[in-house]
Amino acid sequence: MTSARRSVEEHERHVASLLHTLRAGSTAQVSLSHALHRTLAETVVSPLDLPSFRNSQMDGYAVRATEIADAPVTLPVQGVVAAGDGETRLEPGHVLKIMTGAPIPEGADAVVPVEHTREAGPGRVTVEQGVFAGTYVREAGSDVRAGDMLVPAGTVLGARHIAALAAVGAISVPVRARPRVAVISTGSELVPAGDALAPGKIFNSNGPALAASAQANGADIVVIDHCHDDPDEFVTMLGHAVEVADVVFTSGGVSQGDFEVVKDTLQPLGGEFVSVAMQPGGPQGTAVYGGVPILTFPGNPVSALVSFEVFARPSLREAAGLPPVTRKTVPLTTGVTSVAGKRQFLRGRLDENGVTPFHGHGSHLVAGLAAADVLLDIPADTTSLEAGELVKVVTL
Ligand SMILES: Nc1nc2c(c(=O)[nH]1)N[C@H]1C(S)=C(S)[C@@H](COP(=O)(O)OP(=O)(O)OC[C@H]3O[C@@H](n4cnc5c(N)ncnc54)[C@H](O)[C@@H]3O)O[C@H]1N2
Ligand code: MOO
Numbered sequence: 001m002t003s004a005r006r007s008v009e010e011h012e013r014h015v016a017s018l019l020h021t022l023r024a025g026s027t028a029q030v031s032l033s034h035a036l037h038r039t040l041a042e043t044v045v046s047p048l049d050l051p052s053f054r055n056s057q058m059d060g061y062a063v064r065a066t067e068i069a070d071a072p073v074t075l076p077v078q079g080v081v082a083a084g085d086g087e088t089r090l091e092p093g094h095v096l097k098i099m100t101g102a103p104i105p106e107g108a109d110a111v112v113p114v115e116h117t118r119e120a121g122p123g124r125v126t127v128e129q130g131v132f133a134g135t136y137v138r139e140a141g142s143d144v145r146a147g148d149m150l151v152p153a154g155t156v157l158g159a160r161h162i163a164a165l166a167a168v169g170a171i172s173v174p175v176r177a178r179p180r181v182a183v184i185s186t187g188s189e190l191v192p193a194g195d196a197l198a199p200g201k202i203f204n205s206n207g208p209a210l211a212a213s214a215q216a217n218g219a220d221i222v223v224i225d226h227c228h229d230d231p232d233e234f235v236t237m238l239g240h241a242v243e244v245a246d247v248v249f250t251s252g253g254v255s256q257g258d259f260e261v262v263k264d265t266l267q268p269l270g271g272e273f274v275s276v277a278m279q280p281g282g283p284q285g286t287a288v289y290g291g292v293p294i295l296t297f298p299g300n301p302v303s304a305l306v307s308f309e310v311f312a313r314p315s316l317r318e319a320a321g322l323p324p325v326t327r328k329t330v331p332l333t334t335g336v337t338s339v340a341g342k343r344q345f346l347r348g349r350l351d352e353n354g355v356t357p358f359h360g361h362g363s364h365l366v367a368g369l370a371a372a373d374v375l376l377d378i379p380a381d382t383t384s385l386e387a388g389e390l391v392k393v394v395t396l
Contacts, residue, residue, distance in 0.1 A: 007380070008310065008343045011276045011284055015311045018286055018293045022246055022319035026177040032165055035157050038175035039218070039321030046150040046168050049141035054104040055083075057136040061095040061117055061125060062108035065133040074126040081105060095125060104137055111136035156322060176321035181214040182223035182241035183207055186234065186252040186261050187299060190226055205366055206251035206304045210297070213308045214249070218320025223248075229259040238265075242290035246319075249312065252299030255283045262296045271296070277380055278343045280363040281307040300363035306345045309375060309394065327377070327392045330355050335386045336378065343380045347372035348393065355393050372396060 006014075027041040056062065062081065067073070078094040083101035090096050090107040098104070098111060110131045120126040144150055150168060151161050157173070165173060185207040193203055204226055211221045223241045227234045241248050253262035254273060263273050263285060271287030271294070280303035285296035297307040313325060331354035338344045348357040350373055357376055360368055374393040378385070385391065 006274045006276050006284075008276055008278045011274065012311060012314075014272075015286060015295060016315055018288070018295075019247060019312075019315035019319075021293065022179045022315055027174050028177045029172050030175050031172045032162060032170055035162060035165070035173050035175060036159070038157055038173075038178075040151055040153055040155045040157060040161075041174040041176050041321070043149055043153045044151045044165060044170065044173060046144045046146055046148055048146050048168055050143040050167055051138050051140055054140050055138050056081075056098045056100055056102050056104060056111045057138050058111050058113040059100050060098060060111045060113040060115075060136070061127065062090055062098040062105050063095050063110050063112055063127065063131070064090065064092070064108060065110045065131055065135070067093065068112065068127045069130050071130040072126050072128050074120045074124055077123050077125050095127065097125075109133040109137065154321060176218075176319075178218055178220040179214075179316055179319045180222045180244060180246045181211075181219040181316075182225070182245035182248040183210045183214070183221065184223070184225050184227055184234075184237055184241060184248060184250045185210075186227045186229065186250060188229045188259070192226060205301050206297075206299065209301065209305055210249050210251060210308055213305060213313070214316060217313050217316045218322045219316050227261065229253065229261045231261055231265045234261050234265050238289055238294070242292035245292060247312075247316075248289070248292060248294045249308070250294065250296045251304045254285050254296050254298055266294065266296065277341060278306075278310070278345065279339060279361075280345065281310065282342075284311070298363075301366040302347070302363040302369050305369065306375065309396070310345070325394055327394050329390050329392055331388050332357070332376075332385055332391055333387060335384065336376070336391075337384045338378045338382055340383050341380055344376075344378040346376040346378060348374050348376050350374045350393060350395075355391060 075095050078091055078096050080097040081088050081102040082099050085102055088105040090105040096105050110133055112127050112131055116129045117125050117127050150164055155161055185204050189202055190204040191201045207224055211224050222244045225237050227237050250262050253260045266287040267273055271285055273285040275282050276284045283298045287294040297304045333354045333356045336357050346357045348355045374395055377392040
């Protein structure tokens with residue numbers, strides 16, 4: 001029998017302490033092409049000035065501003081400087097045609113855009129407007145200086161950070177290691193996609209869903225397996241999983257039936273199986289096997305995902321260096337009722353008017369789960385809320 005009743009908060013603390021091993025904070029060096037969405041483990045300092053040399057912001061003519069102060073002025077064109085060219089020198093009394101990104105010739109101090117000039121016969125141009133020194137010149141180091149911070153530690157790398165890192169020539173970056181997760185779905189009724197659905201059988205949805213949830217929260221999936229209600233098979237599978245994973249998530253086999261493979265195997269080995277005062281996700285278990293923490297989630301698909309959300313997601317995100325999930329407080333569009341003494345996690349949809357809870361509460365409603373974009377978190381001591389009252393929601 002289930003041994004004890006726990007509040008959600010107590011079980012959260014218990015799981016968090018069990019998963020402290022994930023927070024060792026190891027780092028990995030990954031190539032920049034694999035760094036998207038990873039968390040930077042150390043601050044990256046720019047190894048060079050950006051721009052690394054003075055260059056033109058416009059296609060036009062490099063000039064000495066004092067020589068065109070009385071524009072319109074016609075001057076000989078000394079030549080052309082393209083992007084990628086090396087250093088050049090502007091002779092006094094001349095202009096140099098210049099392209100965007102090309103190095104500003106020594107002696108020049110401004111660029112006149114081509115639109116403000118006109119050709120004045122072979123090799124000559126008339127500059128129609130004067131410019132101040134510095135106009136359309138991108139100074140070396142005006143973006144970042146060598147030795148200054150480019151991207152701080154703890155940044156979850158997006159395309160914009162990759163742009164800055166690539167611009168200074170970074171080949172690889174130090175990132176927080178991803179927690180390695182094993183997912184084992186249990187149940188003799190389960191068949192994998194592609195197999196025939198014989199009478200009494202169902203497709204395994206928890207395995208792919210838990211794996212996707214873990215990946216979405218910074219984890220690498222190292223095992224995804226399915227086990228029949230067979231303790232020997234389960235022990236063998238678990239043994240393989242703990243060799244390669246930092247944490248194992250199981251689903252199913254934890255309540256009060258005759259074939260509770262997870263509970264029946266792990267309880268005699270010191271696993272704790274409790275009833276948590278929440279709905280869905282009441283039957284929960286934890287164990288340590290081969291030194292690796294195991295979280296055993298209930299089998300109903302909604303219960304499994306809500307369990308992940310409440311108990312696993314915070315620790316996984318912390319281990320991966322991802323920011324904590326934020327909760328919003330929003331008004332209800334319709335009233336809700338709730339069971340006294342249990343924290344309810346209702347599925348719902350959020351829009352500009354507030355959150356609309358779904359009315360079917362069954363934990364097997366997996367298609368309904370797909371239609372939800374938030375979970376409403378109704379406190380254990382609340383039994384009803386009116387439309388317009390505020391509730392906490394967490395984005396799925
Ligand atoms: N007498 C009692 N019966 C039940 C209780 C209880 O307190 N007393 N609790 C109910 C609640 S609440 C839940 S949640 C479930 C949890 O049961 P298990 O964790 O043992 O899960 P199973 O019995 O293996 O499966 C439950 C349900 O979910 C389906 N399932 C399981 N795994 C998958 C999967 N990978 N993909 C899709 N669907 C899955 C399974 O076929 C069952 O329909 O127990 C209640 N019973
Ligand atoms: O916890 Mo069960 O999750 O209510 O269906």
